[in-house]
Amino acid sequence: MRLLVIGAGDVGSSIAASLSDSHDVVVVDIDRERVDSLTYEYDVLPIHGDGTSLEVLDEAEAREAEVVIASTDSDETNLAISGTIKTISDAFTIARVEKPTYYRTWQRSKGAFGTDFMVCSDLLTAQAIGRLIGLPTARDVDLFAGGTVQMAEFEVPPTSALTDWSIQEADRFDGLTFAAIVRDGEVILPSGEDVFEPADRVVVIGPTDSVRKFGSAVTDGKTIEGSENVVIVGGSSIGEQVAKLLEERDITPRLFEADSDRARSLAEELPSTTVMEHDATDLNFLEREHVAEADLLVATLDSDEKTLLTALVARRVGVERTVAVVEESQYVELFEAVGVDVAVNPRQVTGEEIIRFTRDRRAENVAIIESGAAEVIELEIDTESILIDRPIKEGISDLPDGVIIGAITRGGEFVVPRGDTVIEEGDHVVVFAREAVVDDVLHAM
Template identity: 40%
Template sequence: MKVVVIGVGQVGSSVAHALAGEHEVIAVDKNADRLEKIRSETDVLTYEGNGARVDVLESAEVQDADLVIGSTSDDRSNILICSTARAMNRGAFTIARVAETEYLATWSQLREAFNVDFMVGADHLTARNIVEVVGLPTARNVEHFGQGRVVMAEFTVPEASPIAGKTVEDLRLTDGVNFVAVFDDEHMEIVRGTTCLRPGIRLLVIGRPRQVEEFAGTLTPKTSVQSARRIMILGGGEIGYQTARMLEQRGLQPRLVEKDPDRAHALAQELPDTLVLQDDATDPKFLRRQGVADTDLVVSALTPDERNLLTSTLSRDLGAGRVLSVVHRDVYESVFTSSGIDTTVNPRREVIEEILRHTRVRGIEKITFVERDRGEVVEVELTAESPLVGHPIEEAVETVPHNFVLGAVIRDGEVLIPRGQTVLKSRDHLVMFVETDVSAEVLEAL
C-alpha cells in the first residue's frame, strides 16, 4: 500500500513510523527539521512543502496513493488536503484529523459534506475512552468491542488481592472471562495455565462486561466496582466538555471546573445536568471545599501536561477515589504513572489507533494498543476463506505463524468465550490479543 502522510508532528510521525515497515510511506511537511528527523528514524520518502497545494501533492505522488492522511495541526488544511487528494485520485482513501468537534459532527451527519472518506477527532475519541473507564473504575485501561458486547480491561494485581501469587490454573474463572496477557515494566507474557499472578503485575482481561465487572470485584474485593457516580472534571476545554456531555447521556450528573468565566458560563448553558464551577482547579483549598475526597473519580483534563500533573497529584493527595489524567506528551506518561495516578489517556494515541485501523488487512473492525504499544487487541471478522473456519481452535491455530490469544468470539450478536474445541465460523468476529511486533503476520494469516 502506498500511503501519503501530510503533517508529521507527533501524530503524523507516529503513524508514519507504524506504517513504514509494511507499506511505502511518503511524508510531507513544511518543516524541514521534522522531515530530517523522520528520515533519520524511519524508512520513508519525504517532500518539503505545503500539503494543501496541488503541485506539492503531485510531487508526493498522491495521484498513485492508496491512502492519504491529513494530519497537520490545522483542521481546515486537513479537510482541504483530503478533498483535493480525492479530486486528484478517486481511488484513494482519505483520512482527515480534526480537533473541532463541529467538523466531526457535520461529517457524521452528512458524509458528503467535505468529500472526505473518514474523519477522526482526538477530543471526541479521548472523551469516549474516559467514559468507558467510568463504567469500570478499578481498571487502568478499558475498551469495548463488538458494539459494547465485549470489554477489554487492564488491571493491576494488588498485593492484598486473594488471587495474588496464584497461577491461572489455580483460579476458577467464570465462563465469561479470559486472561490474555500479563505485563511488568520489562516483560510481556501471553497467559498460560502456569502463569503466576504476582502482586503488582498488570493483567489484561477480555470478556463479557458483567463477568469482567465480577472479576474486578474478586480482584479487589474491598473496592466497589460499580460505575462511578460522583465525578469531578477539571478543565472545561473540548475534552472536558465532551466527557461531561457523554456522562449526561448516561444519566450522570458530573461537576466540571473551569477557570475562565466566559467559558464556564457557556458550558453551564450547554450542559444542563452538569454543575459547572468557575474556579481554579490548581487551588488545593478550592478542591478541598468541593469535596474531592468524596469523589469516586476525578478526571483531570487541563493543559499543559505540567498543570495537569499538579491537579492530578493534588486530587490524589486530597483523597479522591481514583484519578484519571489526560496526558498529551508520550514522555510524560511514565511520570504520571510513577506519581500514583490510576489511569492515563493519551489523545494522540487514540487518533493513531483509529487511523491505523484503516491500514490493516480487510476485516479489521477495531484496534487498540496496550502497554506502550507492546501488544494489540484487535477485532477482526473472519471470511469463509480463513484457515481458522471449520476447525477446532486448538487445531486451526497451527496454521498461524505466531502466538495469539483469542479472548472472545461474537457470533450472530452473541458472545462466546472460546475454548480449544470451539469451531469457528465464517463471519465470526474475533476479539484477540497479539504482540505488536508480529501482528501484521498474524492478521494476514487469518
C-alpha cells in the same frame, strides 16, 4: 497499499510506525528534521514540504496513493489537504480534527470537506475516558463485537489477594481469557503456571460481567460499579465532551472552570452538569465542595503542568481515582509514575483509531497494547480464513506464535473459546497478537 501520511507529529509518526512494515508509506511534513528522523527507524519515504501544495503532493506522488491521511496539528490544514487531494485523485482521505464542530458537520454530510473518514481527537478522548468511568479500576478499556466483548487492562496492587495466584488458579471467571501480562514493559503471553506479581498489568478479554468480576478480584472483592460521583476540572473541549457523555448516562458531574466566560458558556451547554467557576487547586475550595468524596476526578486543563498539579492535589485531599488528559505523549509515563492513576494522550487515542481503520479493512476494531507491542483485533471469519470449520486447537497451530484467541461471538451471542470450539463463517473473533505477527494474522484470518 500505498499510504500518504501528511504530518509527522505524534499521530503521523505512530501511524507510520504501525503500517510501514506492511505498506508503502510516504510521510510529508513541513519540518525537515522531524520527517527525516522517521527514516532512521522505519521504512518510509520522507518528503519535506507543505502538504497543501500541489507541487509537494506531486513530489510525493499523491496521485498513486490509495489512502491519504491528513494528521497535522491544524484542523483547517487537514481539511484543506483532504480537499486538495480530491482535486487530483480518487484516494480515500482521512482527516484528523480536534474540534467537534467540524466532526458534526462531516457526520451530517459524509464526504464534506473532501474527507471520506474523519476522526475527532477530543471526542475520541472523551469516549476513552467514559469507558474508564464505566470500569473505574481499569487502566484501559475497549469494546468489541458491538459491546458484547470487553478488553480491559488492570494493574495488580501490591496488597491484592491476586498476588501469587497462578493463571490456572485465577481461571474462575466465565469466558474470561488472560491474554497477556505486561511486566517491566515486556508483554508476556501467560501459561497456566505463570504467577501474578505486584505491579503487573493484566490484559483480559471476555464478557462484560466476567471482566467486571475480575476487576473486583483485583481489588480484593470490592464491588465495582461505574463511577457516579465524578468531578471534571477544566472546561476544555474534552472536558465538555466528557460531561455530555455522563449526562447521557443520567450522571450529574461537577465541572470546575476558572474562566468566567467559559464557565457561563458551559453552564448553558450542559443542563445536567453543575458548573462552578473556581480554581481547583484551592484546597479550601476542594474541602468545602467535598471533592475528596468523588469516585473519580478528570483533569483536562490548558497545560500539562496545570493538569498534573490538579490531579496531584486531588489525590492529596483523598480523591479515590484520577484521570489526566496529557497533551505531550512523552509525559504519559511521568504522570503515572508520580501518582496519576491513568494518563490519556489524545494523539495516541487518535492514532489508534486511524490505524484501526487503515490496518486492514476486514478488521472491525483494533486496540493497541503497551505503545504498539501488541494489538487486540476483531475480525469477521469468511470462507478464506484458515480457521473456518476447524477447532481452535487445530487452527491455532497454523497461526504464528504470539497469538491468542480471546473471544468469539456468533449471531451476537458470546461463545466461550475453548480448544474444541469450532470456528464458523460469520463468527466475530477477537484476537490478541504480538506486534511482529499482526500482519501474518490479518492475512491468515
